[in-house]
Structure formats: C-alpha cells, structure tokens
Amino acid sequence: MAELKVKFVGKDLRSPIGVASHAVLNQGLSGAKEETDQLKMYADYGVGFVHTPFICSEEEHPKDAPPGWKFQHVRSREPFRMEGLLVATEARRIMCRLNAGLAMIESLRETLPDDVAVIANMIGPGADPQGWAELCHMAEDAGADIIEMNVSCPLPAATAKAVSSYSEGELSDAAGSLLGDSPQILLPVVKAVTESCSVPVGVKLTPETGFPRVVGLVEGIKNAGAAFISGINAPITVGPPDIYKGGKGKWVGMQENPICAALGPWDRYLLYRNLGAISLFVPDIKLAGIGGLVEPEHIIEAMMLGARVCELSSGLLWKGTGLIKECLEFLGDYMDRQGYQKVEDFIGIGVKYIKPVEEIDWRQEDFIATVDDRLCTRCGRCANNICLARTLAENPLRIVIDSRYCIGCGLCQSICPENAVSMVEQKHPVVGISLDNA
Ligand SMILES: Cc1cc2nc3c(=O)[nH]c(=O)nc-3n(C[C@H](O)[C@H](O)[C@H](O)COP(=O)(O)O)c2cc1C
Numbered sequence: 001m002a003e004l005k006v007k008f009v010g011k012d013l014r015s016p017i018g019v020a021s022h023a024v025l026n027q028g029l030s031g032a033k034e035e036t037d038q039l040k041m042y043a044d045y046g047v048g049f050v051h052t053p054f055i056c057s058e059e060e061h062p063k064d065a066p067p068g069w070k071f072q073h074v075r076s077r078e079p080f081r082m083e084g085l086l087v088a089t090e091a092r093r094i095m096c097r098l099n100a101g102l103a104m105i106e107s108l109r110e111t112l113p114d115d116v117a118v119i120a121n122m123i124g125p126g127a128d129p130q131g132w133a134e135l136c137h138m139a140e141d142a143g144a145d146i147i148e149m150n151v152s153c154p155l156p157a158a159t160a161k162a163v164s165s166y167s168e169g170e171l172s173d174a175a176g177s178l179l180g181d182s183p184q185i186l187l188p189v190v191k192a193v194t195e196s197c198s199v200p201v202g203v204k205l206t207p208e209t210g211f212p213r214v215v216g217l218v219e220g221i222k223n224a225g226a227a228f229i230s231g232i233n234a235p236i237t238v239g240p241p242d243i244y245k246g247g248k249g250k251w252v253g254m255q256e257n258p259i260c261a262a263l264g265p266w267d268r269y270l271l272y273r274n275l276g277a278i279s280l281f282v283p284d285i286k287l288a289g290i291g292g293l294v295e296p297e298h299i300i301e302a303m304m305l306g307a308r309v310c311e312l313s314s315g316l317l318w319k320g321t322g323l324i325k326e327c328l329e330f331l332g333d334y335m336d337r338q339g340y341q342k343v344e345d346f347i348g349i350g351v352k353y354i355k356p357v358e359e360i361d362w363r364q365e366d367f368i369a370t371v372d373d374r375l376c377t378r379c380g381r382c383a384n385n386i387c388l389a390r391t392l393a394e395n396p397l398r399i400v401i402d403s404r405y406c407i408g409c410g411l412c413q414s415i416c417p418e419n420a421v422s423m424v425e426q427k428h429p430v431v432g433i434s435l436d437n438a
C-alpha cells in the first residue's frame, strides 16, 4: 500500500492534500463553532492539514458593511469550455475577527490528530511589521502549527482606495495582494513575522506578481526567513458584461460589474508557472500548491512540479467535500499503479524537465503528423487554420499532409476533436532548415 505521509516544514502530515483557506459566506459565522466544525469534518475526510479563514487584527465587524458575497459561474462554448467562478465582496466584511479566530485555532489544535496541521491564515495590518509580528505571534500562542501570511487576497486590492493609495506609495490597512506585490514593503514585514514566531512561517503569493519578478520576490522572502511559499491566491479580474443587456454586469440581483477575483481551472497555469519558476530558480524553499487544482490528477501534476502539499479550494465549492475523498483515493491508487511507495518518490520529479526556451531541443524535423482515417470525421478543423501543411479541400475524402511543410508542431493533434491525429517519429525536411535540399 502506498504511503501518503509527508513531511512539510518539519511537520509530519498524514497526507499531502489539505483544504485551502476559506472565509465563510456569512460574516456572522466567521470563526463560529459551525465553521470550526466544518474544518474538523474535513479532517475526518482524511486531509493532512486545514487552514483557518483569514484572521485580522480587528475585533468589530464594520457596521456599514452587511454580510455578503456574490458568485458568478462563467463558461464558454465548446471547444474552449474554460469554466470558472468569479467572486466579489468587500473584504473587510468577511475577515475573521481576532478573538473568534484565535478561539478557532485553539479548538482545532485541541481536537485534530497530531498529524493534521492547523495553519493560521493571517491578514495583518497593512505595511506595519510590528503589527504583523504581534498578530502572528498570537496565532502561534493559540496553537497554530504553521503561520501563512495572506499577503495576496485580491479583494482589498480591488477598491478605488487601494488604487489611489498604491499610486501614492502607501498601503491601506488590509492591503491584500498590494502588499504581496510590493517587495520593498513586504520583505521587512515577513522578516518581522519570522523573527517573532518559532513555528514555520509561509507567504501566500498573489498571481499579480508575474514571471520573472516572482523569482526575485521569492528569493527575498526566503532570505527574510520564510520556510515556505504557498499560492497562488486568486487573480483580480472583471466579469464579462452582459452583451444582451447593454453591458451591465451579470451578477445575481445587481447591475454593477465589480472588480472581482477569478477562481478555478484558469488559475492552475498561474500556479504551475510559480511552482516551475520557483522550483527551478529558488529550489531550497518549500512549496504548497494552491490555485486551480480541481481534479485529482492536478494534485500529482503540482507535486511533480515541486509542491510538497496541495490544497483544494473552489474545486470543493463545485464538487463538494467528496472531492477530498476522490483525490485521496486517486492518489493512493495512482501510486500503487505507478510503483511509487511514498510521495517523496515523485515530488519534484518534473522539475528537471523544465527549461528556458533557449535550452530546448525542439526536434521539429523528427516528428510528423499522421491521420487515422478510421477516426477522422473530415470536420475540416485542422485544415482550416494557420497550418499550411494540411488540406481537406483538395481531397474531400481524406486529410492530406504535405510533409514538406509539416514541422511536427502538434497543433492539429491538439485541436482534433476525434483524437484522429498522431505524431509519429519520422525524419522529414523542415521549411527553412532543409526544404531546399529536399
Ligand atoms: C469562498 C472563498 C474564500 C476564500 N477565503 C480565503 C481566505 O480567507 N484566505 C486566503 O488566503 N484565501 C482565501 N481564498 C482563496 C483560496 O484559498 C484560493 O487561493 C483561491 O480560491 C484559488 O484557488 P482555486 O483556483 O482552486 O479556487 C478564498 C477563496 C474562496 C473561493
């Protein structure tokens, strides 16, 4: 039987799959027994760690901000089908208040087995290193095994106030992703927290920090004493306007189109970018994968790119808690089938294949496309795009490949709806390299 245990930042976890930090929908329940019980239930399903929702340093809920989130499901037609959720709310409504959050940490630590880590997700006071240090220290005192600095929440950054204060070089109190994307302010904050806490501290990245800036940022975070990087949090976006209603927003019950956050499958490539880049360029910091992991296979992909643990987020909103069980069972079966005895056997094994483009051996003259006439329905899709090597029109019964022009790029194979195209190894001339001699 495969062994799912994993060591993460010095802590022995019973499995590498956990649940991401999730603020609840109703602010009245934030940090309440119901929410704590929900996290305990995740543990009953077999996760190796749970996160608190983001805990802030304030005690009172803002009186002028009623509870509330809005979600919107965005889908595209075939063949794109890039589905995801958009979410909008005013962040200060939903942060877990300090004492409720600390009580939640205490209760979780008292109840959960030792090999299920309690990760405190903290959203501190803007750019104030001391305030952050005190807040995170309180979470440690309450029993948190690991501190995760949430410097990446998109929601506080989606305000007009954030835009104006940022352009003036200042950050508002709950700065969210603005803090995470401002290295000169972030790094002293991280240093203050790592110096005040004795449990491992990690930083949850915002996808607003792109490649290659993320590499320098992570190097700085590591030097500031952080033990791990998690992320990504959700990117900021704007929902599609309703093209049949004069461009209004499509959100339930309102016309406005708020600046919002994008969740789900589309986040995964931002996560993989970060995992790949960090594993390659800052290999000695530990990684937790979160963002767009909505199928069991995604967990293994992220781990092969260097994540030691993985977190489920909007996948759970879509599929429910059954996704935890599905992922754990799949992981065990997969490891048995592949002959991996422990997760260490495959963590990071994909990293050695990640290369900057100038180091790739493209082998374009070694492969050529072929079509299986039994599967091809002559839909014409592959002959009706930018490839000049394929034609349907000349021969309505068959797709014809002109081997002089094929560069073995794989486009036709990627877009064929019938899986009728294969790439076969065959030396052939490539335009621009050897056509003149063909
Ligand atoms: C309802 C909801 C609440 C969230 N609350 C938090 C939070 O309190 N702290 C945090 O760091 N991230 C929070 N997130 C972000 C998720 O942890 C995760 O980073 C994000 O959903 C991207 O992952 P996904 O693409 O798998 O959804 C929240 C996400 C959702 C959907």
Ligand code: SF4
Pocket (backbone or CB within 6 Å): 371, 375, 376, 377, 378, 379, 380, 381, 382, 383, 399, 415, 416, 417, 418, 419, 420, 421
């Ligand atoms: S896309 Fe596939 S099914 Fe359609 S014509 Fe090309 S090979 Fe045939």
Ligand code: SF4
Pocket (backbone or CB within 6 Å): 368, 369, 387, 388, 389, 390, 401, 405, 406, 407, 408, 409, 410, 411, 412, 413
């Ligand atoms: S592999 Fe690329 S170049 Fe060759 S036929 Fe397909 S799309 Fe055209």
